[in-house]
Amino acid sequence: MKRSDLLRKMRKSKFFMLGVAMGLILLFSVLVIPEVMELDPIKTDLKNVLSAPQWFSNGLTGHIFGTDGVGRDMLARLLYGGRTSLMIVFLGMALPSVIDIVIGVAAGYYGGVFDVIVMRIVEIILSLPQTILAIATMAILGANTYNLVIVLLLTSWVGYCRMARSTVMQFRNSEFVQASKLLGASDRSIMFRQILPNCFTPLIISSSQQAGRIILIEASLSFLGCGVPPPDPTWGLMIAEGRTYITYAPWTVIIPGLFLMYAVLAFSFLGDGIRDVLDPKNKD
Amino acid sequence: MGRFLFKRFYLTILVMLAVSIIAFGLIRLIPGDPAYVILGVNATDELVAETRVALALDKPIAVQYLIYLRNMLQGDLGMSTTYNQACATVLLPRIAGTMSLAFAAFLLAFVFSIPLGIIAGIKKGAFADLFATLFALLGNACSPVWIGSVLILVFAVQLKWLPTQGYGTLKSIILPAITLGLAMSASIVRQLRSGMYETLQEDYITATRARGVPRISIYGKYALKNAMMPVITVIGINIAQMLAGSAVVETVFGWPGLGSMLVTAINNRDYSLLQACILVSCVIFVLANLLLDIMYSLADPRAKLE
Numbered sequence: 001m002k003r004s005d006l007l008r009k010m011r012k013s014k015f016f017m018l019g020v021a022m023g024l025i026l027l028f029s030v031l032v033i034p035e036v037m038e039l040d041p042i043k044t045d046l047k048n049v050l051s052a053p054q055w056f057s058n059g060l061t062g063h064i065f066g067t068d069g070v071g072r073d074m075l076a077r078l079l080y081g082g083r084t085s086l087m088i089v090f091l092g093m094a095l096p097s098v099i100d101i102v103i104g105v106a107a108g109y110y111g112g113v114f115d116v117i118v119m120r121i122v123e124i125i126l127s128l129p130q131t132i133l134a135i136a137t138m139a140i141l142g143a144n145t146y147n148l149v150i151v152l153l154l155t156s157w158v159g160y161c162r163m164a165r166s167t168v169m170q171f172r173n174s175e176f177v178q179a180s181k182l183l184g185a186s187d188r189s190i191m192f193r194q195i196l197p198n199c200f201t202p203l204i205i206s207s208s209q210q211a212g213r214i215i216l217i218e219a220s221l222s223f224l225g226c227g228v229p230p231p232d233p234t235w236g237l238m239i240a241e242g243r244t245y246i247t248y249a250p251w252t253v254i255i256p257g258l259f260l261m262y263a264v265l266a267f268s269f270l271g272d273g274i275r276d277v278l279d280p281k282n283k284d
Numbered sequence: 285m286g287r288f289l290f291k292r293f294y295l296t297i298l299v300m301l302a303v304s305i306i307a308f309g310l311i312r313l314i315p316g317d318p319a320y321v322i323l324g325v326n327a328t329d330e331l332v333a334e335t336r337v338a339l340a341l342d343k344p345i346a347v348q349y350l351i352y353l354r355n356m357l358q359g360d361l362g363m364s365t366t367y368n369q370a371c372a373t374v375l376l377p378r379i380a381g382t383m384s385l386a387f388a389a390f391l392l393a394f395v396f397s398i399p400l401g402i403i404a405g406i407k408k409g410a411f412a413d414l415f416a417t418l419f420a421l422l423g424n425a426c427s428p429v430w431i432g433s434v435l436i437l438v439f440a441v442q443l444k445w446l447p448t449q450g451y452g453t454l455k456s457i458i459l460p461a462i463t464l465g466l467a468m469s470a471s472i473v474r475q476l477r478s479g480m481y482e483t484l485q486e487d488y489i490t491a492t493r494a495r496g497v498p499r500i501s502i503y504g505k506y507a508l509k510n511a512m513m514p515v516i517t518v519i520g521i522n523i524a525q526m527l528a529g530s531a532v533v534e535t536v537f538g539w540p541g542l543g544s545m546l547v548t549a550i551n552n553r554d555y556s557l558l559q560a561c562i563l564v565s566c567v568i569f570v571l572a573n574l575l576l577d578i579m580y581s582l583a584d585p586r587a588k589l590e
Contacts, residue, residue: 120298123295123299124295124298124299127295127296127299127570128299128302128303128566128569129569131527131529131531132531132546132562132566132569133562133566135531135546136310136550136558139558140310140313212424219427219429219430220427220429220531223429223535224531224535225550225551236427236429239427239429239430240429243433243536246436247437247441253430253433253434257426257430257431257433257434260426260430261422261425261426261427261430265421265422265425268421
């Protein structure tokens with residue numbers, strides 16, 4: 001696809017533009033605002049426990065979104081929590097992609113016994129309830145961010161593997177691959193330099209659609225105490241902590257949930273938009 | 285059909301074996317003597333020695349696994365240290381709890397989202413369509429933790445219509461069922477809306493219209509059948525999310541099910557119970573998927589060709 005073509009499709013897709021806008025706002029908020037405003041997500045202010053959101057009545061000073069049960073600034077925790085969530089989403093998408101591509105491409109290219117074994121394993125993993133296993137594994141390995149990424153990787157790698165494999169199968173016998181073979185290209189060069197680029201489009205589409213799911217799983221795991229451990233903030237953990245005070249300090253629960261929803265929506269628009277832009281079936 | 289069923293059952297058996305290996309292996313991942321892990325640090329030496337024999341800890345790991353498999357097949361899932369009872373005894377009523385909640389969530393999702401999806405697909409651009417689109421978007425973006433808490437805040441704390449916790453009454457199941465079913469409802473609406481709309485553009489529908497078949501049977505009989513097939517797939521995917529979601533929803537509402545039992549087991553470091561919970565949840569999940577696949581292949585003859 002030509003670059004001008006790509007840009008035209010991007011501009012034409014409402015989902016893509018909306019997703020990019022929402023994503024940039026989110027990225028700016030979590031990366032820049034905490035530094036500029038010098039927010040501290042851990043510092044407790046025991047004189048101002050559970051103070052209600054002041055919104056912007058005091059300008060940018062004070063507790064804009066109120067404080068939580070031990071007097072920590074909600075805004076600071078929300079933004080730092082966003083950082084953690086985005087990092088987990090990024091790792092949760094990137095690591096499985098890399099591993100899957102290698103395994104999927106190899107399985108598709110070599111075929112035979114290796115392919116059968118890999119596909120059988122993939123089928124078995126796909127037939128297991130992944131989040132339940134993630135909860136159990138986190139409980140046993142211990143709750144920390146590092147383990148969380150590993151568990152997300154273990155439970156989500158199979159999806160792309162199948163896709164990479166089927167793309168390779170599609171191109172394995174194509175003319176350009178046969179031509180490369182005749183010219184004496186090695187297996188590895190054909191796999192990774194000729195076939196691999198064809199796998200990127202479906203991979204980008206499906207992994208961008210995974211992002212929202214990863215955020216929601218992270219929230220559920222953190223809520224159950226199997227995700228990022230306190231005092232590091234994440235949105236799921238904030239909702240869990242706020243639930244104790246929900247009757248008299250509902251903002252401690254409602255606001256993190258809205259942030260979560262915003263992020264999931266941003267990723268879902270972005271996912272749909274990327275599909276609109278990259279899917280060759282989408283001609284106009 | 286026979287070939288498809290055979291392949292499907294064969295895969296199911298492989299998956300069940302994998303489940304048993306995972307349940308067996310997870311406990312062995314915990315550092316320390318498995319007997320102490322299972323019994324807790326306060327166990328008497330006598331009991332530990334007894335358990336060591338029962339688990340065959342002096343034998344190779346493969347033998348230990350086979351013994352575990354044998355016990356499991358006989359319904360012996362170990363003793364829970366939290367309840368001082370056999371895990372199977374503790375878990376059995378919990379299965380009913382999760383099933384009834386899941387069933388209620390299914391029912392609510394169906395009753396609400398199928399009519400909404402159909403109407404939105406038929407009347408594209410109308411108010412119902414806008415509502416359905418928004419519902420599908422937001423319903424999938426809500427964390428069950430959050431929506432459950434907000435429902436409690438609105439309907440239990442503010443309006444006082446429904447209880448926050450409880451089990452066994454019709455009133456107490458409404459909020460958890462809505463929370464658990466929301467994501468599925470949203471997916472069904474999304475899929476059915478676009479499926480219905482696309483099906484109505486097909487030539488065979490135009491032909492049926494030309495023949496003067498009444499609208500109600502075009503929508504209800506000819507179009508719906510076709511539009512429902514992807515919906516069944518969506519439901520299958522959502523069963524997985526429901527089972528995982530049940531851990532969260534049951535914890536939020538204090539509902540006695542498998543999910544909340546899993547969380548109890550984790551919090552109490554009751555590893556036999558944890559193992560049993562994983563095993564039972566996985567088996568239910570695998571069986572539900574098997575059932576759904578068979579139903580799907582019966583409903584759509586094209587499916588089994590793949």
